[in-house]
Amino acid sequence: MSKHIGWCVPFLLIIMTGCIPTYGVEDNAIIQTAGYDPGEENEIQGTVAIPKFIGGEEKSAIEEQYVTVSASSIKSVEDQVQNRISQPVSIGKLNVTLFNEELAEKDLGQFIDVLSRDPRLSRNMFLAVTKGNTKSIIEGGHKKGETISDQLTGLIQNNMNNDFPSTDMHDFLSSYFAFGKDSFLPYLKLEEDKIVLEEIALFDKSKMVATLSKNEMFVFRILKENFNQAMETLNFKEGTVVLENIGNRVQYRVDHRDALPSFTIQLDLKAVINEIRGIEHTVDKKLITEMESDFETYYQTKATEVISLFQEKGIDPLGLGQFYRSRTRNFKENEWDALYKNIPISVQVSVSINEFGITT
Amino acid sequence: MTKWLDKLKRKEPLNESEETLEDLLKTLKKSGDFITYSLGGHPPCTISYIKTLSKSDYINDFVIKPLKNAKLHSLKEMENAITVENIEMTDELSIIKEKIMIGYALIQSDADNKQVLLIPATSFESRQVGTAEVEFSVVGPKEAFVESLHLNINLVRKRLPLPQLRIEEQKIGKVTNTRVATIFIDGIANPDNVQTVKQRLQDIEYDQIIDSSFITQMLADNSSSPFPQLLDTERPDRAVSTLVEGKIVIIVDGSPQALICPTTVVEFFSASDDYFLPWHLATVFRLIRLFAVLFSVLSTPLYVAILTFHHEMIPRELMATIVSSRSDIPFPPILEVIILELAIELLREAGARLPTKIGQTIGIVGGIVIGTAAVDAGLTSNVLLIIVALSALASFTTPVYQIGNTIRLIRFPFIIGAQLWGLVGIAMVMIFFMGHLIKLKSIGSPFFEPLYPLRIQDLKDAFIRLPFNIQFKRPMLTRSPDQSRVNTKRVKEKRDIDE
Structure with missing residues (x-):
């Protein structure tokens, strides 16, 4: 018997290949962008964008097809889309998933559950929250030669090279499932016919509870991670100064000595000055030292503001809880939430300006 | 019934019917180029030789003239009178037959019935030593082996003025009696390897050995493997450098290719150029060549697998290019690939049959023309055309022709695997080939070394x-x-002096 098994395995392998229908990539309807809006009576309205690649002479011209369906569950959105499309729907190339703000404020838990379980989906996918209908963003953002997913991924990716903290589905899920850490997502809105990414949507577990505006974004990012890009415009005396970050370092420290632990966030910011406008004073070492101390107080107040907002809302996008747990023996998970709101968190900022250009 | 069985069991391909010298001469006389005539004298003697194998002028000047001038009575006196080295006097039929068939002249005397004189008069007609064409290199020696064993051994010998260089000849092939020389350096080559090679050569039972590639196939440890297990080269410098490494070189008379064993799979991808260039350059070029081999084998199977099963692997930026080039093609990727690969194989076969090397170049250009026409007609996509053309080009980078053929062939199991099981199929075929390579041996030494x-x-x-x-x-x-x-x-001492 065992002698025949050696022949059975390859035989079965060859026979079983008939069980899978195969389609060439051009025969599929490839969903690249999906958006979810609240529908009527607890239903979900799903909108997908499917690019149509045109062969022959005009190769660069890409048309896009938009399908909007109402469904009672997330999975049945895909099913309903299939009812309206002649080709087999393929969801493996999904790049961006958008959620309407209303859904996000209610609860995204179910969506995250379905998305995180689907093995066809990429973890590099971007998730984002939109102000207003996702349908209008998906249908309104298309430009010639660029699909909506190209546009949205480009927008988010390039902002991650600037002042937006790094985000994708992997990051989102990791902070969503972690203890003592809350997630955030890009917050998109449509201004006339342009999609704008200027805010951050902050989540308490699966519920969106707050947003951070453009001028808090940079502070949030330097509090969260080390990076070496991004510019920021700051007020100084009667004019403005454009500061470019060339490498920051953030360190969390925890002091266990008291009953209530206290946190210290040490922020070192190395920067160069790009532009000075409206300041009637020769730029020299003295002015720079003045600037440094001025900006230090600015960042200190700004950071404290942001952190007190987090504490007030009971969210922890910086992951202080996770940090504290990793450094505390006999850590009690159920006491942390109550503790977090009252913990003193102090921020120490040191700004050093390395370059300010040649001035006479 | 038994008669029929006996016929099957016959050991020698030709019946040894000649039992006496007369019989042998009688058989030979049936051919037009066998010359035998009497020289007169007392007692009268006869000279016979094969005109097409011997040097007639040489026999005239150094054999017939001295014999005519002097009065000689016995063979012994004749042997002294003829001013040619290595004259043999014998009465053994097998030796006489062997020598006469390689161009010796035979002298019989009536005075001495049994004994004959055998005078070496072989003419070494051969092509001039030319430049290496298959393993061409821009720098380095240009000489290549030719069809004459004599000349080939000379090419090796003059590069290795060494008394320890051993050349052992064997005759293989019951009908062709081909001379096969096993060359190695005593004291550097492993005696076990030498013994194995000699033993295997001896054990060959076949009627003809036309080329060294016969020996490659007969000596192989696994004769069903698509991988050649003996490295063939037409460059004497390469043969010599492997001899110095302790390898064994086999040269077959009538074949311009020497065989090197034991060898490893990577040696098939190293060119002589690698040793003539500075080491970092050589390293980069060798790595490029190895990458080219992988690319040549795996690129079209990956195309089939990704386009049929794994659309997610196509980068977003490439999606539009691939999909729009595929959208007008009526075939699935596998058919498209097979059509184009077959077209390339046809062109290659046709190119190989064309008289000159230019034929091959024309073949490739023709391939591109046909390919472009196929794209315009909407039979294949232009992305695939580029991939197939590049992989064909990559397979030409192999310095050894034999392994190039192997690479040509093993691409097809990969394509079939890719169509049946996608990337898993490619992995399975890869595992199969890796297992085979790991198991393979070259003259008892590991091939994947x-x-x-x-x-x-x-x-x-x-x-x-x-x-x-x-x-x-x-x-x-x-x-x-x-x-x-x-x-x-000593190296260390010399370095110390320099510093």
């Missing part, structure tokens, strides 16, 4: 080539009794 078994020391000249001043030792593969190439102590 520096990688399996892992011999760190031999990696110095496998995927990379380190500078000569690091390569102190001969490859472990040959298990040479004399391991070190240089006297390391």
Whole structure:
């Protein structure tokens, strides 16, 4: 018997290949962008964008097809889309998933559950929250030669090279499932016919509870991670100064000595000055030292503001809880939430300006 | 019934019917180029030789003239009178037959019935030594082996003025009686390997050995493998450098290709150029060549697998290019690939049959023309055309022709695997070939050597080539009794003086 098994395995392998229908990539309807809006009576309205690649002479011209369906569950959105499309729907190339703000404020838990379980989906996918209908963003953002997913991924990716903290589905899920850490997502809105990414949507577990505006974004990012890009415009005396970050370092420290632990966030910011406008004073070492101390107080107040907002809302996008747990023996998970709101968190900022250009 | 069986069991392909010298001469006389005539004298003697094998002028000047002038009575006197070296006097029929068939002249005397004189008068007609065409290199020696064993051994000998260089000849092939020389350096080559080669050569039972490739197939440890297990080269310099490493070279009379054994799979991808260029350049070029082989084997199977099963692997930016080039094609990717691969194979076969090397170039250009027409007609996509053309180009980078053919062939199982099971199929076929390579041996030595078994020391000249001043030792593969190439102590002393 065992002698025949050696022949059975390859035989079965060859026979079983008939069980899978195969389609060439051009025969599929490839969903690249999906958006979810609240529908009527607890239903979900799903909108997908499917690019149509045109062969022959005009190769660069890409048309896009938009399908909007109402469904009672997330999975049945895909099913309903299939009812309206002649080709087999393929969801493996999904790049961006958008959620309407209303859904996000209610609860995204179910969506995250379905998305995180689907093995066809990429973890590099971007998730984002939109102000207003996702349908209008998906249908309104298309430009010639660029699909909506190209546009949205480009927008988010390039902002991650600037002042937006790094985000994708992997990051989102990791902070969503972690203890003592809350997630955030890009917050998109449509201004006339342009999609704008200027805010951050902050989540308490699966519920969106707050947003951070453009001028808090940079502070949030330097509090969260080390990076070496991004510019920021700051007020100084009667004019403005454009500061470019060339490498920051953030360190969390925890002091266990008291009953209530206290946190210290040490922020070192190395920067160069790009532009000075409206300041009637020769730029020299003295002015720079003045600037440094001025900006230090600015960042200190700004950071404290942001952190007190987090504490007030009971969210922890910086992951202080996770940090504290990793450094505390006999850590009690159920006491942390109550503790977090009252913990003193102090921020120490040191700004050093390395370059300010040649001035006479 | 028994008669029929006896016929099948017959051992020798030709019946040895000649039992006496007269019989032999009678058989030979049936051919037009066999010359025999009487020289007169007392007692009268006869000279016979094969005109097309011997030098007639030479026989006239150095054999017939001295015999005519002097009055000679016995064969012994004749032997002294003829001013040719290596004259043999014998009465043994087998020796007479062997020598006459390679161009010796035979002298019989009526006075001495049994004994005959055998005078060497073989003419070594051969093509001039030309330049290497298959393994061409821009720098380095240009000489290549020719069809004459005599000349080929000369090419090796003059590069190795060494008394320890041993050349052992065997005759193989019951009908062709081809001379096969086993060359090695005594004291550097492993005697076990030499013994194995000689034994296997002796055990060959076949009627004809036309070319050294016959020996490659007959000596192989696994004759069903698509991989050649003996390295063939037309460059004497390459043969010599492997001899010095402790390998064994087999040269077959009538074949311009010498065989090198034992060898490893990476040696098939190393060119002589690698040793003529500075080591870092050589390393990069060798790595490019190895990458080209992988690309050539795997690119079209990956195309089939990704386009049929794994759309997610296509980058977003490439999606539009691939999909729009595929959208008008009526075939699935597998058919498209098979059509184009077959077209390339047809062109290659046609190119190989064309008279000159230019034929091959024309074939490739023709391929591109046909390919472009196929794209315009909407039969294949232009992305695939580029992939197939590049993979064909990549398979030409192999310095050894034999392994190039193997690479040509093993692409097809990969394509079939890719169509049946996608990337898993490619992995399965890869595992199959890797298992085969790991198991394979060349004259008893592991074929996949520096990688399996892992011999760190031999990696110095496998995927990379380190500078000569690091390569102190001969490859472990040959298990040479004399391991070190240089006297390391003396090297160290010389360095100290320099500094």
